[in-house]
Amino acid sequence: MSAPDGRAVSLRTRLFVLIVVPQLVLAVLASVVLHWMARDMSRNLYDDTLKVVAHAVAREVMVTKGDLIAESLLTSLEGAIGDPLFYQVHAAGGRFVVGRTDAPPMPAGLEYPEAVPVFYSATFNGQPVRAVVLREYIVDPDLDGWTTVRVWQTVSRREALTLQMLGQAAAVLSLMVALSAALVWFGINRGLSPLTDLRDAVALRNSRELRPIRRPVPREVVPLVATINGLFQRLSDELDRRRAFISNAAHQLRNPVAAIQAQADSALNAHAPQDRQQRLTDLQELARRLSRLTQQLLRLDAASDGPGDARAGQGVVDLSHLVADVARRHVPAALRRDLELSLEGADAPLPVRANPVLLEEAVDNLIDNALKYGTPEGSALRLELGRDGGMATLRVRDQGCGIPPDLHQAVFDRFFRISTADDGGSGLGLPIVRTIARRAGGDARVEPSDRGCVILLTLPLAEAGAETGRKN
Incomplete structure (x- = not known):
């Protein structure tokens, strides 16, 4: 999650948005539901009042023998429900008795059974109204039979009540969301304080101070x-x-x-x-x-790169082909010293997974070291390739004076040299060989021998079916 300008949004802001936005959505949905509920409640409340008014009109018409309803009663009823009231009364047979003659038309097909109030919405003088139709049986010499009473009123007051209820509910929801957002922000700040402490602990580290972080964290x-x-x-x-x-x-x-x-x-x-x-x-x-x-x-x-870089540049290399290539480059130097340089076991491929450049350097150092220090003029240097379980092996066998057993490990230390003579050596050849071998998952060591010195290089064989890379 990132800001429009490309900067990363803080975790605090992200958590706040992920928590508060759903609350806002729920508040909006709750407001919609409350609006429907308030509208239904307002309509039912005013419809019940309108039904009571219809019964009151019917009784008043019966008492007054069809005369107009007293102005005081009408004013009292209007004061109770707020909007102006209008009424119309028909006696049995459809005879008009009293009230307004321009009642709002009833919807087509509307049925109003006896003694059951029926409500409908209509328009009266260009204004929306709510009307009720009520049929009551009246026993009276003048109004004997089923009398039909229609009462209607404008709906401005009930709509105002709906909006008022909705506004109050929205105000309560807004206050709750605001308080919830404040509490969420406070809680996030408190909850993320361990991360702030962790940031401070990391900031204290430098190239001279890299001790592990020990402070408690979630x-x-x-x-x-x-x-x-x-x-x-x-x-x-x-x-x-x-x-x-x-x-x-x-x-x-x-x-x-x-x-x-x-x-x-x-x-x-x-x-x-x-x-x-x-x-x-x-x-x-x-x-x-x-x-x-x-x-x-x-x-x-x-x-000597760290473990995280151990596989950098690695591929599957045919050790047999690589050793043959490197040995071929040393043939002129061997001939100048009248040495016999031989290679055994190069017929079968030996796929190993290693960095080809570094592996070539290791083999070159082994051969160069043996030619320079371990092989007298007129003698022989043998390179022996083979397999030992899941490992590929290369033995470099010379006919020199060998290495004393107590120095078999020391010769792989950096800058260690057996001879103190100034022969141009640096004491890095064998350390480079061992470092490269271990980087590829193998090793290099001195093998005991009755004559001369034998350096053994071992490398793990690559998986079956792996593609073998050849260096041309």
Whole structure:
């Protein structure tokens, strides 16, 4: 629900409208019903009075032997019911006795049985009137037999009474609706006060203060508070991860940047062309290492996104095809070092659900790490693909000196390196592999081996029938 200018309507206003508008509709319907009731009540009241007047006229005509009704009686009757009264009397056989001769015509087909008053509406001298016809049996020498009495009056007074009753009822209903609206507004304000307190509690949170909200709230708001607390926890974890990443990145980038600065100064101060060329070559190599370190840091950050982003960019990838593509790119480097690079088990497809770009980075890091640190010249590096239950497996088996058992977990820590030699490594390759694997629901670990090192990468197989995406 929104306002015409596009702004969202407050919950307080929305509740007020949803509660008060139905009351207004009910008040209008009640006014219509009361109008009908007042009209019927007014009509019945005046009809009963008109019937009494008809009986009084009949008795008066009998007493006076057909003379006109006394002016005092007529005035008294008119004072009782308000509107002017007119009458007409016919004796048995239709003989006119007394009264007005221009009585309002009766509706066609109207029957008026004996001793039963019959009412009808008509027009008299251009004004609406209400009339009654009454036949009474009178035993009298002059008026012997069934005497017909017609009495009519204008309806302005009864219509005024109807409007007066309707106005009073409408005034009472309006007052009730107004009081109800005031009470509803007060009740809504009181009822929404916990939400106002919740808003104030959320407003107190910032990047340094993300503790859960503990204040009591209504039952209906408990799931919302739980969701907000969960969001605060995820934000806190993400901020901690960002702070750790920035701290680690600053620490790791400091030395390469300082080295580049030192080599640049040396190149500028070198006098011999050979010295200057050597400094520039060293500067180029440092820049290359820094570029790779920066790329790995960005990859690690992308792979370490929170749980809410775990499925971002994921699709079904054929692990066999992807490993073959990545291994093919490393063949020239293996040939330069006289290494045998082999791939086993790539004939059968292994569909896994993962981010193809990140998964390719993980496989590339595994092969590059094995070629650089685990495979002596003239030896072999084997890539073994397979299945283990519902998991796809990739084993990278080298013939190097291996990793001591007590360091099997430490090698997956950020910036951890077994050797302290300056070989251009950053200590991020294996951490990136494990982070990407866990992001896809798998894992990476070091398997015990009698010779060399075996890194095992496991990923859950995609559901049967899922479309396999191939990277060309």
